[in-house]
Amino acid sequence: MNRGYRQIRVLAVICLSVFSLFLTSCSTRQEDLSNNIIVFNYGDYIDRELLGQFEKETGIHVIYEEFLTPEAMYTKYKNGSVKYDLICCSDYMLYKMIEEDEVVPIDYNAMEHIGNIGDIYWELSKNFDSQNKYTVPYFWGTVGILYNTEMIDYVPDSWTQLWNEEYKNNIIMQNSVRDSFVPALILNGASINTKDKGELRKALKDLQKQKSLVQSYLVDEVRDDMVNNQAVMAVIYSGEASLAREYNENLEYVVPKEGSNIWMDSWIIPKGGKNYDGAIKFLDFICRKDAAQANFDYVYYSTPNEAVLEDIDDEEKEEDNAIFPDEDILSRCEMFKYLGSDIEEFYNRLWKELKVY
Numbered sequence: 001m002n003r004g005y006r007q008i009r010v011l012a013v014i015c016l017s018v019f020s021l022f023l024t025s026c027s028t029r030q031e032d033l034s035n036n037i038i039v040f041n042y043g044d045y046i047d048r049e050l051l052g053q054f055e056k057e058t059g060i061h062v063i064y065e066e067f068l069t070p071e072a073m074y075t076k077y078k079n080g081s082v083k084y085d086l087i088c089c090s091d092y093m094l095y096k097m098i099e100e101d102e103v104v105p106i107d108y109n110a111m112e113h114i115g116n117i118g119d120i121y122w123e124l125s126k127n128f129d130s131q132n133k134y135t136v137p138y139f140w141g142t143v144g145i146l147y148n149t150e151m152i153d154y155v156p157d158s159w160t161q162l163w164n165e166e167y168k169n170n171i172i173m174q175n176s177v178r179d180s181f182v183p184a185l186i187l188n189g190a191s192i193n194t195k196d197k198g199e200l201r202k203a204l205k206d207l208q209k210q211k212s213l214v215q216s217y218l219v220d221e222v223r224d225d226m227v228n229n230q231a232v233m234a235v236i237y238s239g240e241a242s243l244a245r246e247y248n249e250n251l252e253y254v255v256p257k258e259g260s261n262i263w264m265d266s267w268i269i270p271k272g273g274k275n276y277d278g279a280i281k282f283l284d285f286i287c288r289k290d291a292a293q294a295n296f297d298y299v300y301y302s303t304p305n306e307a308v309l310e311d312i313d314d315e316e317k318e319e320d321n322a323i324f325p326d327e328d329i330l331s332r333c334e335m336f337k338y339l340g341s342d343i344e345e346f347y348n349r350l351w352k353e354l355k356v357y
Contacts, residue, residue: 037085037278038063040073042265043220045088045139046286047298054285060278068219069176077102077270085273086282088138091264092178095128095338103134103268110280113287121304124264127335135266136283139301141238142262142325142333143179144255146222148248151232159183159256161233163206168213172225172234175217177351178336179235179261180207186258193337197346204350208357217355226251237263239301242322253322255329262333264304 043066051062065082067073070093077084089097097103108114114136121137129135147156151170162171162183174180182192184203194200215231223240225231227247236244241253269279285291289307296303302323303309317324339347 035059035275035278036061036063037275037282038065038082038273039086039088039282040065040067040077040082040084041088042066043068045265045299047295050286050291050294053291054282057285058278058281060275060281062282071177080272083272083274084270085275085279086267087270088265088267090336091128091266092336092338094135094266094268096344097268097270098129098134099338101271103270104273104276105133106136106269106283107280111284111287113284113289116287116289116292116305116307118304118306118309121264124262124335125266127337128264129266135268136287137304138265138267138286139239139299140262140264140304141302141322142255142329143174143182143235143237143260144241144253144322145233146226146236146241146244146251146253147233148226148229148231148250149252150229150250155252155254156233157254157257159187159258162235163210163213165213167232169215170232171210171214172222172231172236173210173214173217174222174235175219177347180217180354181347181350182261183235183256184210186256186260192261192334193339195339195343197343200343200346200350204354207354211354211357237301238322238325239299242320243300245322255325255332257332259332259334262330262335264335 037060039062041064051064055061067076070090073087073089074093074096076082077087117137121140122132124140125132125135125137145156145161161167162173178192181200181203184206185192185194185199188199188202188206190196190199190203216225218225222234222236223244226234226236227244229248236253238253241251245251245253267283269276273279286295287305289305292303292305293308296305296308300323321329
Protein backbone atom coordinates (compact mmCIF):
# COMPACT_ATOMS: atom_id res chain seq x y z
CA MET A 1 0.00 0.00 0.00
CA ASN A 2 1.56 3.29 -1.03
CA ARG A 3 1.84 6.29 1.31
CA GLY A 4 -0.74 8.39 -0.55
CA TYR A 5 -3.41 5.68 -0.39
CA ARG A 6 -2.73 5.12 3.29
CA GLN A 7 -3.28 8.84 3.99
CA ILE A 8 -6.55 8.84 2.03
CA ARG A 9 -7.80 5.81 3.97
CA VAL A 10 -6.91 7.34 7.32
CA LEU A 11 -8.66 10.56 6.34
CA ALA A 12 -11.77 8.63 5.31
CA VAL A 13 -11.88 6.80 8.64
CA ILE A 14 -11.53 10.08 10.53
CA CYS A 15 -14.32 11.69 8.50
CA LEU A 16 -16.63 8.73 9.08
CA SER A 17 -15.86 8.79 12.81
CA VAL A 18 -16.55 12.50 13.08
CA PHE A 19 -19.80 12.11 11.12
CA SER A 20 -20.84 9.22 13.37
CA LEU A 21 -20.12 11.27 16.48
CA PHE A 22 -22.11 14.16 15.02
CA LEU A 23 -25.14 11.93 14.41
CA THR A 24 -24.83 10.42 17.89
CA SER A 25 -24.55 13.87 19.44
CA CYS A 26 -27.60 15.15 17.55
CA SER A 27 -29.60 12.07 18.52
CA THR A 28 -28.59 12.43 22.16
CA ARG A 29 -29.51 16.10 22.24
CA GLN A 30 -32.93 15.30 20.77
CA GLU A 31 -33.55 12.43 23.18
CA ASP A 32 -32.36 14.30 26.27
CA LEU A 33 -33.80 17.71 25.48
CA SER A 34 -36.54 17.29 28.09
CA ASN A 35 -33.89 16.31 30.65
CA ASN A 36 -31.87 19.52 30.34
CA ILE A 37 -32.15 22.76 32.24
CA ILE A 38 -30.71 25.98 30.82
CA VAL A 39 -29.37 28.23 33.59
CA PHE A 40 -28.42 31.92 33.18
CA ASN A 41 -26.31 33.52 35.92
CA TYR A 42 -23.70 36.20 36.62
CA GLY A 43 -20.11 35.32 35.72
CA ASP A 44 -18.20 33.12 38.19
CA TYR A 45 -21.19 33.06 40.53
CA ILE A 46 -21.50 29.38 41.37
CA ASP A 47 -19.19 26.53 42.27
CA ARG A 48 -19.04 24.74 38.91
CA GLU A 49 -18.43 21.40 40.66
CA LEU A 50 -21.98 21.64 41.98
CA LEU A 51 -23.32 21.49 38.44
CA GLY A 52 -21.64 18.13 37.92
CA GLN A 53 -22.84 16.91 41.31
CA PHE A 54 -26.42 17.91 40.48
CA GLU A 55 -26.21 16.12 37.13
CA LYS A 56 -24.84 12.98 38.78
CA GLU A 57 -27.55 12.95 41.46
CA THR A 58 -30.52 13.71 39.21
CA GLY A 59 -29.53 12.79 35.67
CA ILE A 60 -30.54 16.29 34.61
CA HIS A 61 -27.97 17.97 32.36
CA VAL A 62 -27.20 21.64 33.12
CA ILE A 63 -26.54 23.96 30.20
CA TYR A 64 -24.94 26.95 31.89
CA GLU A 65 -24.58 30.49 30.53
CA GLU A 66 -23.21 33.68 32.09
CA PHE A 67 -23.81 37.41 31.77
CA LEU A 68 -22.09 40.55 33.07
CA THR A 69 -24.85 42.98 34.07
CA PRO A 70 -28.62 42.81 34.70
CA GLU A 71 -29.20 44.90 31.60
CA ALA A 72 -27.17 42.48 29.47
CA MET A 73 -29.14 39.56 30.90
CA TYR A 74 -32.47 41.20 30.14
CA THR A 75 -31.51 42.05 26.57
CA LYS A 76 -30.49 38.47 25.79
CA TYR A 77 -33.51 37.02 27.57
CA LYS A 78 -35.90 39.23 25.61
CA ASN A 79 -34.15 38.28 22.40
CA GLY A 80 -35.88 34.94 22.86
CA SER A 81 -33.28 32.81 21.11
CA VAL A 82 -32.70 30.76 24.28
CA LYS A 83 -35.52 29.47 26.47
CA TYR A 84 -34.01 29.68 29.93
CA ASP A 85 -35.32 27.47 32.72
CA LEU A 86 -33.66 29.47 35.51
CA ILE A 87 -32.24 32.98 35.79
CA CYS A 88 -30.36 34.50 38.71
CA CYS A 89 -30.26 38.29 38.76
CA SER A 90 -30.51 41.39 40.93
CA ASP A 91 -33.51 42.71 42.82
CA TYR A 92 -34.60 45.62 40.60
CA MET A 93 -34.35 43.63 37.36
CA LEU A 94 -36.32 40.77 38.87
CA TYR A 95 -38.97 43.28 39.95
CA LYS A 96 -39.18 44.45 36.35
CA MET A 97 -39.61 40.91 35.06
CA ILE A 98 -42.26 40.15 37.66
CA GLU A 99 -44.15 43.32 36.72
CA GLU A 100 -43.94 42.38 33.05
CA ASP A 101 -45.39 38.94 33.80
CA GLU A 102 -42.23 37.25 32.52
CA VAL A 103 -41.95 34.75 35.39
CA VAL A 104 -43.95 31.85 36.81
CA PRO A 105 -44.68 31.08 40.49
CA ILE A 106 -42.28 28.77 42.28
CA ASP A 107 -43.72 25.68 43.96
CA TYR A 108 -41.99 26.01 47.32
CA ASN A 109 -43.94 23.00 48.62
CA ALA A 110 -41.98 20.82 46.21
CA MET A 111 -38.68 21.96 47.76
CA GLU A 112 -37.45 19.99 50.74
CA HIS A 113 -34.70 22.47 51.68
CA ILE A 114 -36.36 25.85 51.11
CA GLY A 115 -36.74 26.21 54.89
CA ASN A 116 -32.99 26.87 55.11
CA ILE A 117 -33.59 30.40 53.78
CA GLY A 118 -33.94 32.72 56.78
CA ASP A 119 -37.03 34.85 57.46
CA ILE A 120 -35.11 38.14 57.26
CA TYR A 121 -34.20 37.39 53.64
CA TRP A 122 -37.77 36.68 52.68
CA GLU A 123 -38.64 40.07 54.17
CA LEU A 124 -35.94 41.74 52.09
CA SER A 125 -37.26 39.93 49.04
CA LYS A 126 -40.62 41.62 49.46
CA ASN A 127 -38.99 44.80 48.12
CA PHE A 128 -39.13 43.23 44.66
CA ASP A 129 -41.33 40.16 45.12
CA SER A 130 -44.09 41.47 47.35
CA GLN A 131 -45.85 38.14 47.78
CA ASN A 132 -42.74 35.96 48.05
CA LYS A 133 -44.15 34.03 45.15
CA TYR A 134 -41.59 34.15 42.34
CA THR A 135 -38.06 34.22 43.78
CA VAL A 136 -35.55 32.24 45.82
CA PRO A 137 -32.82 34.28 47.58
CA TYR A 138 -29.29 33.35 46.51
CA PHE A 139 -26.69 35.87 47.79
CA TRP A 140 -26.91 39.41 49.11
CA GLY A 141 -24.66 42.23 50.26
CA THR A 142 -23.81 45.92 50.13
CA VAL A 143 -21.99 48.35 47.84
CA GLY A 144 -19.09 50.28 49.33
CA ILE A 145 -15.49 51.40 48.90
CA LEU A 146 -12.53 49.04 48.78
CA TYR A 147 -9.30 50.91 49.56
CA ASN A 148 -5.60 50.20 49.85
CA THR A 149 -4.21 51.06 53.28
CA GLU A 150 -0.69 51.37 51.84
CA MET A 151 -1.84 54.17 49.54
CA ILE A 152 -4.20 56.04 51.84
CA ASP A 153 -3.58 56.67 55.55
CA TYR A 154 -7.19 57.12 56.69
CA VAL A 155 -10.55 55.40 56.26
CA PRO A 156 -12.42 56.87 53.26
CA ASP A 157 -15.78 56.47 54.95
CA SER A 158 -17.55 59.06 52.82
CA TRP A 159 -18.60 59.00 49.17
CA THR A 160 -17.00 62.44 48.88
CA GLN A 161 -13.60 60.70 48.66
CA LEU A 162 -14.50 59.59 45.15
CA TRP A 163 -14.23 63.26 44.17
CA ASN A 164 -10.91 63.81 45.97
CA GLU A 165 -8.50 65.23 43.36
CA GLU A 166 -5.57 63.84 45.34
CA TYR A 167 -6.49 60.43 43.95
CA LYS A 168 -6.84 61.37 40.31
CA ASN A 169 -6.47 58.29 38.06
CA ASN A 170 -6.56 56.12 41.16
CA ILE A 171 -10.32 55.67 41.48
CA ILE A 172 -12.29 52.80 39.93
CA MET A 173 -16.03 53.11 39.42
CA GLN A 174 -18.58 50.41 38.63
CA ASN A 175 -19.38 49.96 34.96
CA SER A 176 -23.04 49.63 35.91
CA VAL A 177 -25.68 52.28 35.38
CA ARG A 178 -27.44 52.39 38.72
CA ASP A 179 -24.47 51.44 40.90
CA SER A 180 -22.42 54.33 39.56
CA PHE A 181 -25.19 56.81 40.30
CA VAL A 182 -25.50 55.72 43.96
CA PRO A 183 -22.70 57.91 45.42
CA ALA A 184 -23.80 61.07 43.60
CA LEU A 185 -27.49 60.61 44.43
CA ILE A 186 -26.80 59.95 48.11
CA LEU A 187 -24.43 62.91 48.47
CA ASN A 188 -27.14 65.14 46.98
CA GLY A 189 -29.64 63.88 49.55
CA ALA A 190 -31.67 61.93 46.99
CA SER A 191 -32.97 58.39 47.23
CA ILE A 192 -31.22 55.81 45.07
CA ASN A 193 -34.75 55.07 43.84
CA THR A 194 -35.59 58.63 42.88
CA LYS A 195 -37.73 59.19 39.79
CA ASP A 196 -37.05 62.91 39.82
CA LYS A 197 -35.26 63.66 36.56
CA GLY A 198 -33.86 66.86 37.99
CA GLU A 199 -32.15 64.90 40.77
CA LEU A 200 -30.83 62.41 38.25
CA ARG A 201 -29.52 65.22 36.04
CA LYS A 202 -27.77 66.77 39.03
CA ALA A 203 -26.17 63.42 39.84
CA LEU A 204 -25.00 63.12 36.23
CA LYS A 205 -23.31 66.53 36.40
CA ASP A 206 -21.44 65.44 39.53
CA LEU A 207 -20.36 62.21 37.85
CA GLN A 208 -19.18 64.17 34.82
CA LYS A 209 -17.08 66.37 37.11
CA GLN A 210 -15.65 63.24 38.70
CA LYS A 211 -14.84 61.52 35.41
CA SER A 212 -11.43 63.15 35.00
CA LEU A 213 -10.41 61.51 38.29
CA VAL A 214 -11.62 58.05 37.33
CA GLN A 215 -9.05 55.53 36.16
CA SER A 216 -11.64 53.11 34.75
CA TYR A 217 -15.21 51.82 34.88
CA LEU A 218 -15.16 48.08 35.56
CA VAL A 219 -17.28 45.21 36.84
CA ASP A 220 -15.58 41.86 37.48
CA GLU A 221 -12.10 43.31 36.94
CA VAL A 222 -12.42 45.67 39.92
CA ARG A 223 -11.31 42.99 42.34
CA ASP A 224 -8.26 41.98 40.32
CA ASP A 225 -7.07 45.54 39.78
CA MET A 226 -7.32 46.34 43.47
CA VAL A 227 -5.52 43.13 44.41
CA ASN A 228 -2.72 44.14 42.06
CA ASN A 229 -2.43 47.62 43.59
CA GLN A 230 -3.66 49.36 40.44
CA ALA A 231 -5.75 51.96 42.29
CA VAL A 232 -6.23 53.56 45.69
CA MET A 233 -9.96 52.92 45.96
CA ALA A 234 -12.86 51.39 44.09
CA VAL A 235 -16.63 51.14 44.27
CA ILE A 236 -17.27 47.44 44.73
CA TYR A 237 -19.76 44.79 45.83
CA SER A 238 -19.13 43.51 49.34
CA GLY A 239 -18.53 39.91 48.29
CA GLU A 240 -15.89 40.93 45.76
CA ALA A 241 -14.28 43.11 48.41
CA SER A 242 -14.04 40.20 50.83
CA LEU A 243 -12.43 37.96 48.23
CA ALA A 244 -9.97 40.70 47.24
CA ARG A 245 -8.86 40.98 50.86
CA GLU A 246 -7.89 37.31 50.86
CA TYR A 247 -5.32 38.03 48.17
CA ASN A 248 -4.09 41.41 49.41
CA GLU A 249 -3.87 42.06 53.14
CA ASN A 250 -3.61 45.82 52.56
CA LEU A 251 -7.17 46.08 51.30
CA GLU A 252 -10.07 47.14 53.52
CA TYR A 253 -13.78 47.68 52.86
CA VAL A 254 -16.11 50.35 54.17
CA VAL A 255 -19.75 51.26 53.62
CA PRO A 256 -19.79 55.09 53.57
CA LYS A 257 -21.46 56.85 56.46
CA GLU A 258 -23.99 58.55 54.19
CA GLY A 259 -25.50 55.18 53.28
CA SER A 260 -25.48 52.84 50.30
CA ASN A 261 -27.27 50.11 48.41
CA ILE A 262 -28.17 46.76 49.92
CA TRP A 263 -28.72 44.26 47.11
CA MET A 264 -30.07 40.78 46.77
CA ASP A 265 -29.58 38.33 43.93
CA SER A 266 -32.30 35.72 43.57
CA TRP A 267 -33.51 33.00 41.25
CA ILE A 268 -36.60 33.10 39.08
CA ILE A 269 -38.21 30.65 36.68
CA PRO A 270 -38.98 32.61 33.50
CA LYS A 271 -41.89 31.91 31.22
CA GLY A 272 -41.01 29.81 28.22
CA GLY A 273 -38.68 27.43 30.04
CA LYS A 274 -38.99 23.80 29.00
CA ASN A 275 -38.22 21.99 32.25
CA TYR A 276 -40.07 23.42 35.25
CA ASP A 277 -39.62 20.29 37.37
CA GLY A 278 -35.89 20.25 36.65
CA ALA A 279 -35.64 23.92 37.63
CA ILE A 280 -37.37 23.22 40.94
CA LYS A 281 -34.99 20.34 41.64
CA PHE A 282 -32.00 22.58 40.94
CA LEU A 283 -33.30 25.30 43.27
CA ASP A 284 -33.88 22.74 46.01
CA PHE A 285 -30.40 21.32 45.48
CA ILE A 286 -28.62 24.67 45.92
CA CYS A 287 -30.68 25.34 49.06
CA ARG A 288 -29.50 22.04 50.57
CA LYS A 289 -26.97 22.61 53.33
CA ASP A 290 -23.99 20.80 51.81
CA ALA A 291 -24.45 22.41 48.39
CA ALA A 292 -25.08 25.84 49.92
CA GLN A 293 -21.97 25.46 52.09
CA ALA A 294 -19.79 24.55 49.11
CA ASN A 295 -21.25 27.43 47.15
CA PHE A 296 -20.69 29.88 50.00
CA ASP A 297 -17.08 28.74 50.35
CA TYR A 298 -16.54 29.28 46.62
CA VAL A 299 -18.42 32.52 45.96
CA TYR A 300 -18.01 33.92 49.49
CA TYR A 301 -20.83 36.43 49.35
CA SER A 302 -23.33 36.89 52.17
CA THR A 303 -25.58 33.85 52.18
CA PRO A 304 -29.26 33.77 53.19
CA ASN A 305 -28.93 30.08 54.07
CA GLU A 306 -29.37 29.77 57.84
CA ALA A 307 -28.13 26.17 57.84
CA VAL A 308 -24.77 27.47 56.62
CA LEU A 309 -24.74 30.53 58.86
CA GLU A 310 -25.31 28.55 62.04
CA ASP A 311 -21.95 26.82 61.58
CA ILE A 312 -19.98 30.07 61.25
CA ASP A 313 -18.47 31.21 64.54
CA ASP A 314 -18.88 34.73 65.92
CA GLU A 315 -15.18 35.52 65.54
CA GLU A 316 -15.29 35.01 61.77
CA LYS A 317 -18.41 37.16 61.54
CA GLU A 318 -16.77 39.98 63.50
CA GLU A 319 -13.62 39.87 61.35
CA ASP A 320 -15.41 40.29 58.03
CA ASN A 321 -17.73 43.30 57.95
CA ALA A 322 -18.10 42.93 54.19
CA ILE A 323 -19.75 39.52 54.36
CA PHE A 324 -21.35 39.98 57.76
CA PRO A 325 -22.42 43.67 58.01
CA ASP A 326 -23.83 44.78 61.34
CA GLU A 327 -27.23 46.36 61.92
CA ASP A 328 -25.77 49.88 61.95
CA ILE A 329 -24.52 49.40 58.39
CA LEU A 330 -27.76 47.87 57.16
CA SER A 331 -29.84 50.64 58.70
CA ARG A 332 -28.07 53.14 56.40
CA CYS A 333 -28.73 51.15 53.24
CA GLU A 334 -31.57 51.12 50.75
CA MET A 335 -32.53 48.43 48.24
CA PHE A 336 -32.94 49.21 44.56
CA LYS A 337 -36.44 49.19 43.12
CA TYR A 338 -37.47 49.00 39.51
CA LEU A 339 -38.41 52.54 38.49
CA GLY A 340 -40.43 51.93 35.32
CA SER A 341 -39.54 51.99 31.64
CA ASP A 342 -39.51 55.79 31.38
CA ILE A 343 -36.88 56.26 34.11
CA GLU A 344 -34.97 53.21 32.89
CA GLU A 345 -34.66 54.78 29.43
CA PHE A 346 -33.74 58.11 31.03
CA TYR A 347 -31.00 56.39 33.05
CA ASN A 348 -29.65 54.82 29.86
CA ARG A 349 -29.50 58.22 28.14
CA LEU A 350 -27.67 59.71 31.11
CA TRP A 351 -25.25 56.78 31.12
CA LYS A 352 -24.42 57.35 27.46
CA GLU A 353 -23.89 61.05 28.17
CA LEU A 354 -21.47 60.18 30.97
CA LYS A 355 -19.52 57.72 28.83
CA VAL A 356 -19.03 60.17 25.95
CA TYR A 357 -18.39 63.19 28.18
